[in-house]
Amino acid sequence: MKPEARRERLFREHFRQNRGGYAFAFVLIIGAVLTQLLIPKVLESFADAYAAGTLSPITALEHGFWLLLVAVLMAAIRIASRLRLYYLGRQFERSVRSRLFAHWLRLPAEYYQGRRIGDLMAHATNDMNLLREKANFGVMMLVEAIFLVSLSMVMMGVTVHPLLTFWVLLPLPLLSLAAYVFRRRIQRHSRGVQEAFADLNTRVQKFCSGIQVIKAFVQEPAELARYEEANRANVEANRRLIQSSAAFAAMSSLIVGLSFLIAMTYGGWLAMEGRITLGQFIAFHTYLAQLIWPIESIGRVINVFQRAAAAEQRIAGILAMEPSIRDEEALPVRTLKGHIVIRDLTFFYPGNSRPALHGVTLDIPAGSTLGVVGRVGSGKSTLVQLLLRLFDPPPGTIQVDGMPLERIPLAVLRSQIGYVPQDNFLFSTAIYDNIDFHPVSHTEAEIHGAASLAHIHEKIMQFPRQYGTLLGERGVTLSGGQRQRVCMARALLKEPSILILDDSLSAVDADTETRILQDLRRYRSGRTTIIVSHRISSVQDADQIIVLDEGRIVEQGTHDALLAAGGVYAQMAARQQREEPLPEKRLDGAGRSFHGKRHTSG
Numbered sequence: 001m002k003p004e005a006r007r008e009r010l011f012r013e014h015f016r017q018n019r020g021g022y023a024f025a026f027v028l029i030i031g032a033v034l035t036q037l038l039i040p041k042v043l044e045s046f047a048d049a050y051a052a053g054t055l056s057p058i059t060a061l062e063h064g065f066w067l068l069l070v071a072v073l074m075a076a077i078r079i080a081s082r083l084r085l086y087y088l089g090r091q092f093e094r095s096v097r098s099r100l101f102a103h104w105l106r107l108p109a110e111y112y113q114g115r116r117i118g119d120l121m122a123h124a125t126n127d128m129n130l131l132r133e134k135a136n137f138g139v140m141m142l143v144e145a146i147f148l149v150s151l152s153m154v155m156m157g158v159t160v161h162p163l164l165t166f167w168v169l170l171p172l173p174l175l176s177l178a179a180y181v182f183r184r185r186i187q188r189h190s191r192g193v194q195e196a197f198a199d200l201n202t203r204v205q206k207f208c209s210g211i212q213v214i215k216a217f218v219q220e221p222a223e224l225a226r227y228e229e230a231n232r233a234n235v236e237a238n239r240r241l242i243q244s245s246a247a248f249a250a251m252s253s254l255i256v257g258l259s260f261l262i263a264m265t266y267g268g269w270l271a272m273e274g275r276i277t278l279g280q281f282i283a284f285h286t287y288l289a290q291l292i293w294p295i296e297s298i299g300r301v302i303n304v305f306q307r308a309a310a311a312e313q314r315i316a317g318i319l320a321m322e323p324s325i326r327d328e329e330a331l332p333v334r335t336l337k338g339h340i341v342i343r344d345l346t347f348f349y350p351g352n353s354r355p356a357l358h359g360v361t362l363d364i365p366a367g368s369t370l371g372v373v374g375r376v377g378s379g380k381s382t383l384v385q386l387l388l389r390l391f392d393p394p395p396g397t398i399q400v401d402g403m404p405l406e407r408i409p410l411a412v413l414r415s416q417i418g419y420v421p422q423d424n425f426l427f428s429t430a431i432y433d434n435i436d437f438h439p440v441s442h443t444e445a446e447i448h449g450a451a452s453l454a455h456i457h458e459k460i461m462q463f464p465r466q467y468g469t470l471l472g473e474r475g476v477t478l479s480g481g482q483r484q485r486v487c488m489a490r491a492l493l494k495e496p497s498i499l500i501l502d503d504s505l506s507a508v509d510a511d512t513e514t515r516i517l518q519d520l521r522r523y524r525s526g527r528t529t530i531i532v533s534h535r536i537s538s539v540q541d542a543d544q545i546i547v548l549d550e551g552r553i554v555e556q557g558t559h560d561a562l563l564a565a566g567g568v569y570a571q572m573a574a575r576q577q578r579e580e581p582l583p584e585k586r587l588d589g590a591g592r593s594f595h596g597k598r599h600t601s602g
C-alpha cells in the first residue's frame with residue numbers, strides 16, 4: 001500500500017475512536033465562546049446606562065459583578081476544554097509512538113542501513129510533536145476560531161450594524177493570509193535555528209568523543225575554525241528568525257489597525273448621528289478586539305495541519321513498510337539440533353552488484369565445529385549473519401535439520417543460536433543486564449558460570465559494584481577484550497544449539513583466546529559451533545575449516561590436511577607463526593606449531 005493512501009488515517013482513526021471525548025470538548029469550547037460573547041453586552045449596558053444618566057454606584061457594582069461572573073465561568077469552561085483536548089492529544093501521540101516503536105523493532109537490519117540515527121530520532125520526536133500539536137492545539141484553535149468568528153460576526157451585524165460590520169471585517173482575511181505566509185517563513189527560520197543549534201552541539205560532541213584524535217593530529221586550530229563557523233551560522237539563523245517574527249508583528253498590527261480605523265471613523269460617525277448608541281459602539285469594539293486572535297489563528301491552524309499532514313505521511317509510510325524478513329508458512333519446531341547444510345549459496349547485499357558470497361556449499365553436522373578464516377571482506381560475517389536471517393539468503397540455499405531456513409520460525413531460529421557479533425555491542429546498563437539479555441531471566445549462578453567460561457568473571461568481581469557495575473557513558477569503560485568477553489558471556493548464557501563466534505576474541509591476546517576456547521570444549525560438545533577468526537590458532541581444532549576468498553570457499557579441510565596442502569591456509573599459518581612468537585615456544589625451544597601453545601595453556 002502506498003503511504004499516500006494512508007495519509008490522514010492515523011488521526012482519523014484516533015478521532016473516530018475518541019468521538020465522545022472530542023464531542024465533549026467541542027461542547028465545552030462552544031460554551032466558552034458563548035460566555036465570552038456576553039462580555040461586550042455587559043459593557044454595552046454599562047455605557048448606555050452612563051449615557052442615559054441612570055448609572056448609580058449600585059448599577060456600576062452590578063455590572064462589575066456580571067463581568068466577574070462571566071470571566072470566571074469562561075475561564076473554568078475553557079480550562080476544562082483544554083484539559084480534555086490536551087489529554088486526547090497525548091493519547092494520540094502515545095498510541096502512534098508505541099506503534100512506531102513496535103514496528104521499528106520488526107523491521108530488518110537492512111532498514112537501518114543507510115539511515116541516519118538523526119532521521120529516526122526526528123520521527124520519534126519532531127513528527128510526534130507535530131501530530132500531537134494537531135490533535136490538541138490545532139483542533140482546539142480551529143473549533144474555537146470557527147465559532148468565535150462566526151458568532152461574533154452575527155452579534156456585530158445583528159445587534160450593532162450590518163454595514164459597519166462588513167467594512168470593518170473586510171481587511172481581516174488579510175490577517176489570516178499574513179499569519180499563514182509569515183508563520184511558514186518563521187517555521188522555516190526556526191528550523192534553521194534548530195539545525196544551527198544541533199550543528200553546534202554535534203561539534204561539541206565530536207570534539208568530546210574525538211579529543212584524543214584531534215590532539216594527536218594537531219587539529220585544534222581547524223576544529224576551532226569549524227566551531228566558529230558553526231557559531232556564526234547560529235547567530236545568522238537567529239537573526240533571520242527575529243527579522244521575520246518582527247515583520248509579522250508589524251504587518252499584523254497594520255492590518256488590525258486598519259480595521260480599528262474603520263470602526264472608529266465610520267462607527268463614530270454612526271454614533272454621532274445617533275444611529276447606534278454609545279453602548280453599541282463600545283460593544284462593537286470589544287467584539288472586534290475579541291476577533292483578532294482567532295482570525296490570526298486560522299492562518300496558524302492551517303500551518304499546523306499542513307505540517308502534521310507531512311509528519312503523518314512520513315509515519316504512515318514507515319508503518320506501511322512490511323518487514324521483508326518474517327515468518328511465512330513456519331514449521332512447528334521449537335528446538336534445533338544444529339545440522340546446517342548450505343547449498344550453492346550466492347548472496348548479494350541489497351544494491352550491490354558484486355556477490356558477498358559466491359556458490360558456497362557446506363555441510364556442518366550437528367555438534368561439529370566449523371572454523372572460518374579468510375581475508376578482510378571475504379564474506380565471513382556475511383555467512384554467519386545469513387544463518388541468523390539478519391539478511392535473507394535466497395530461498396532453499398540453507399537448511400537446518402533438513403528444514404529450509406526460511407520456514408523455521410524466526411523466534412525459534414534466533415533463540416537457538418548464540419551469536420557473538422564481530423562489532424560487540426554493550427548497552428549502557430549494568431553488566432548483569434548486559435549478560436542476562438534474554439527473554440527469560442537466568443539465575444545468578446548461571447550468569448556467573450557463563451562469565452567464568454568467557455574468562456571475565458574474575459575481572460567483574462574486582463569492580464566495587466561487581467555485576468551491578470554500570471557500563472558506558474555513566475559507568476566504567478571496559479577494554480576491547482573485556483567487552484568482547486562480556487558479549488561472549490551473553491551468548492554462552494543462552495545455552496544455544498548453535499554457537500557462532502564472529503571474530504569475537506580478536507581483541508583478546510592469542511594466549512587467552514586459546515585458553516577460553518579450550519575451556520569451552522566441554523560446553524561446546526553437542527553444540528554446532530562456528531568460529532570465525534583471523535587467527536589460525538583459534539580454528540585449528542575445528543572438525544573442518546574453510547578458507548573464504550572474495551566470497552568463495554577456496555580451501556576446505558582439517559588443520560592438518562590444509563597445512564599439508566600447502567595453500568593459502570598453510571601460508572597464513574606460517575606467517576602467523578612468525579609474527580606471534582610466544583613465550584612457550586622459546587621455552588620449549590622447538591618453535592613448533594600452535595599445538596605447542598596449547599600444551600601450556602591446557
Ligand SMILES: Nc1ncnc2c1ncn2[C@@H]1O[C@H](COP(=O)(O)OP(=O)(O)OP(=O)(O)O)[C@@H](O)[C@H]1O
Pocket residue numbers: 113349350352356374375376377378379380381382383422503
Ligand atoms: N551490510 C552490508 N551491506 C553491503 N555490503 C556489505 C555489508 N556488509 C558487508 N558488506 C560487503 O560484503 C563483503 C563481505 O563482508 P563481510 O563483512 O562478510 O567480510 P568479513 O570476511 O567478515 O570481513 P572482516 O574480516 O573484516 O570481518 C565486503 O565486500 C563488504 O563490503
Ligand SMILES: [Mg+2]
Pocket residue numbers: 380381382422502503
Ligand atoms: Mg567480519
